[in-house]
Amino acid sequence: MRQFFDDMHGTDGEVRAAYAEIATWLAQTPPHALNAKREEAERLFRRIGITFAVYTEGGDTERLIPFDIIPRVLDADEWAFLERGLKQRVTALNLFLADVYGAREIVRAGKLTNEHIDTHPAYCAQMQGVTPPGGVYTHISGIDLVRTGANEFYVLEDNCRTPSGVSYMLENRSVMMRLFPELFARISVEPVARYPQDLLRTLRSVAPSSGEDPCVVVLTPGQFNSAYYEHSFLADEMGVELVEGIDLVVRDKKVFMRTTGGLKRVHVIYRRIDDDFLDPMVFRPDSTLGAFGLMEAYRAGNVALANAPGAGIADDKAIYMHVPEMIRFYLGEEPILNNVPTWDCANEGALAYVLDHLEELVVKETRGSGGYGMLVGPHATKTMRDDFAKKLRLNPAGYVAQPTLALSTCPTFVADGAAPRHVDLRPFVLSGADGIRIVPGGLTRVALTDGSLVVNSSQGGGTKDTWVLHTRQNGGK
């Protein structure tokens, strides 16, 4: 049996200081009372309408992401460490993007090749030579972290193309506060509710100067998109319009929205549609989700897009390996947060190693997301591994491999009471022309199946509220 670090019990079974109050609460609350709270939570989520569409399921396309009522806790020191690391990493990612679409110093320094960049599927040629306002490319970044020990955190992946999940971070907190006010009275938890205001400030900071009060909008593909709830939630919380492509029109390289009073100028678009759909004039001609001429307006500096087109090149799984090097190169600092060791299957030696060690590795598509198309070696059957090996040999450059990390667990309320389940953490990092903002916490995702390491909601994962303690808790260890 492999030993996992448990967020609450560490490795020796003793309750860690940050969880002292939670442990008491769990010990004093009978299971049926917890179960009643769990049911109440589910009713609340349904009533608010926080649902998530899952593409592969037929019938009811609106499904609830399971919510676990036991919070995941980080103490103030742990968070301070993560925050420093996240700021450093996202600063480097933005500098990397500015370099990729600008001078290409990193190529001159021999760390990457031009070919590497130019042939990359997420590279956006339209962006070459364009400097977005404030030099910011990835305004909203979701950095997926995992924990393997008391002081061991790893970055699993970076998400620089419209990462989602922040609405769950916010709604999870508001549901927890409603269900367990007494816990919040006893434990001093850093609030997360300022996120929408931070986001709006960040977006306004990159508005082109036009003399007008900048108009910010959220661009959604529409109500049948899986993350539609989040789009409308964020627009509402920020107090800005939620627009669809049909609401936008470009005139004289300026973007407008159709309103009841005629056309109104738009300065910043927080777009929740992919690059390919932004502008049928330069990208997919069949797209109706974006606006014709949007890129021309963007290149003319008349509108800001968050995140910038082409920002995805920074979060690719093959580029990921180079992030520690980027941090040294652009910032002259040692990386604070570790990368997971990664084998790039495009490399022949690495491919041979990966094929030999499939049963202990996780193999991911470099372009995949949402947990689709990946192999978790230790949990796969021999047939699955053999089939995967065939795919791998056919297109080695399409895959990277990582060791299966001993992801930490956190007590989770399941059918037979509280039991350890594996978790990860996605904090949301906001980068504006005026600096970086991070709300303490993030989205904790939990693999609800015993032993499972896949936390993605599309694969049956759930979420937890994430508590960052305001001050260090005394006592314990």
Add this chain to the structure above:
Amino acid sequence: MLARAAESLFWLARYMERMDNLARLIEAAQSMAGVLSETEEWRSALAAAGVDELYDTVYDTVSPDSAARFLCTGPDNSSAIIACLDLARINARAMRGALTRDMWEAVNQGWLESRHLTERAFSAETLPDTLDWVRTISTRFSGAYETTMLRNENYWFIRLGTFLERADNTARILDVKYHLLLPQESSGVGGMLDYYQWTSVLRAVSAVRAYQWVYREEVKPWNVAELLMLRPEMPRSLRACYDAITECLEKIAAIHGGRRGECHRIAGAQASQLRYGRIGDIFQSGLHEHLTEQIERAAELGDQIAAHYMR
């Protein structure tokens, strides 16, 4: 505000109001069971809902059970109560951010509950409870928007949808029922049967008590028509609806610096006609003709509002 948002809110309110009117219509038809020809009563309900021809393509005969089911759940009836609720939620969801949480919960909660309704919910004995439930949803919705919405453009478009739909429904109910009742008028005004019939019109617009308070005499056809058309204190009368419609349109015009269009002209003309009209004159020139024109004008007004604000 986004043109598309105005359209979604306007239709959200219309579907919620339509659903409420359908419930009243069905209640009125059901309460008349045993008093006069059930077939006629239900046929008039189908006609007032504008689905009588559609009904005939699905069923051979009119029975209370099949008519009530058709008005509640279809099949193939896109104006049935449940279909209205679905459409209301689609519009609400499209403009989720423009709704207050209370409004959204009123729509969403109703929609969630509707998914658990069984066949039995529409059988004769449980139908009254189901219709009560329908009216609770729309009442919760209008209560939610009246008490929680900012008085901004969103609010005026919601209200505009509510009152335009209500005007249309009142005109339809009066027209259909009046048509049905007309032949009996010669058999003596004031008879028991006649009394029940006119009461059924009042019941369909929840105005039985209101009638007594306003007229303090037995139910008479011209009084009923006057109450539903010209009386400003009757909340479902055409006059009250058009007063509200012109108010909404004026508020919206003021937000846009006084810019007005054809929709303002139509609404204003309708409102003043109702304000200065007399029921005697309307009967003289033909109530049916007058109501038909009202229904057509309401449709035209809807088109012109869309042309002016929603494109």
